[in-house]
Amino acid sequence: MTDSRANFSASRRQFGRQLLSVGALAAALPGAATAATSPFPAKPITVLLPFPPGGSADAMVRAITHVAMAELGQPVVIMHRPGGGGVTGTASLTQNVAPDGHTLALMHNAVLRQPLLQKVGWDPLVDFTYITGLASLSTLITVRADAPWKNLQELLADAKARPGAISYGTVGATSANRIAGEQLARLVGGQFNMVPYKGGAEAITALMGGHLDVYGDPGVGPVALSGKLRVLASFTDQRLQRFPAVPTVKELGYGLSVYSPFGIVGPRGMDAAVVDRLHTVFSQAATDPIYQKVLEDYDFMPYRMDPAAYRQYAQEQFAREKTLLQKLGFKPE
Structure with missing residues (x-):
């Protein structure tokens, strides 16, 4: 009887150690505890806008986040961080920001272009998570x-x-x-x-x-x-509907057009399920009449992309920017 009790106690101690080991392993897995206990979003979302208040980008982001809030179930706060030609605010995502989806930023081509013009401590193709494309500017x-x-x-x-x-x-x-x-x-x-x-x-x-x-x-x-x-x-390929009498630069014989899509990005390393959730919510919000009216008022053109297409666009645009800047003689500072 004594041997049986001793064996039982030893088995309980061994089983307890195994449970502790499994628990420690689970806790060590990235995002395991958060995924199990905290549905996304668990708190207000901040969107960093790299321009001052009052411009076209401000109007567009305010419109789409206003619509998205209802589906997300959390407030979306716009934080203006202008400077650096519209690069500083977006680039700040690379500075120890948690990749939990609660801090996002507006991305545009100047951010892709910046490392080609001066030395920076981040890589636009590595240090951001591309979430969704929104709209392109009409210049x-x-x-x-x-x-x-x-x-x-x-x-x-x-x-x-x-x-x-x-x-x-x-x-x-x-x-x-x-x-x-x-x-x-x-x-x-x-x-x-x-x-x-x-x-x-x-x-x-x-x-x-x-x-x-x-x-x-x-x-x-x-x-x-x-x-x-x-x-x-x-600088569009076709005349704008609101300005039918205004010619395009291309039709006047100068062969130039400008497309600079805006989109939403997060820090590198975001969970795929969170990225998918955000893309779905913003895509739905992009069909709302309130947002569509803002696009029309500020001469935006829809330029919607899913995460994979947006990342591919960034890679291809980076290569195009490099070729153009070399042709124009722009060199890194």
């Missing part, structure tokens, strides 16, 4: 309604006759629209004085106030329709 070339240039040809002729005398505003020193403006001027042997702004609202205010000659970025639609601005051309 318009605009001047004040009382400006001397009645069309794009007159503007470019003046840029050639007076190189560097005409100020051309863009959002970010390395934005796609700044590069397109540089290309456009070079095609005619001219030059603009490129002036970077932190956001579209700031640039439009400068244009309206006479402190800027030309604005070559998106988001001017509402002001242009009021008659306060003159739209000379668009």
Whole structure:
């Protein structure tokens, strides 16, 4: 009897140690405890916006997150982190941010382009989780309604006759629209004085106030329709529905178009189930009439991509940017 009790006690101790070992292993697995106890989202979600309040990107993100909140069941807080040509805010995701899906950021092509222009401590193809593509900007070339240039040809002729005398505003020193403006001027042997702004609202205010000659970025639609601005051309493949009389740069013979999709990304290493949940919610929100109206008001074009397609786009766009910058002579600082 004594031997049986001893054996039973030994077996209980061994079984207890096995349970502790299994528990320790489970706790060590990445996200195991969180996945088991905390449905996503477990707290408010923060979206980092790399531009100041008041611009077209701000309006778009506010609209889609407002719709998405109902499905997520948690507030979505927009945190503005402008600077660095719209790169700093998004890049901050690479600085010890937990990959739990509760901190996201707006991605755009300037972030992909940045490592090709200067040394940074992150890789846009490695250090982000691509969640969903949203919309692409429609870039318009605009001047004040009382400006001397009645069309794009007159503007470019003046840029050639007076190189560097005409100020051309863009959002970010390395934005796609700044590069397109540089290309456009070079095609005619001219030059603009490129002036970077932190956001579209700031640039439009400068244009309206006479402190800027030309604005070559998106988001001017509402002001242009009021008659306060003159739209000379668009960097789109086809004329915009709201501006049917405005020619495209391509149809005027200059062969340039600009597409710069916005999307949502998170830190690297996010759980696939969380990524899928976020993509599904944002995709559903993108069909809402409120969001669709904002896209129309600010001349966005839908550019929806799932996580795999968005990552592939980023890889291909990075290669395109590298080729273009080498052609234009841009070198890393």
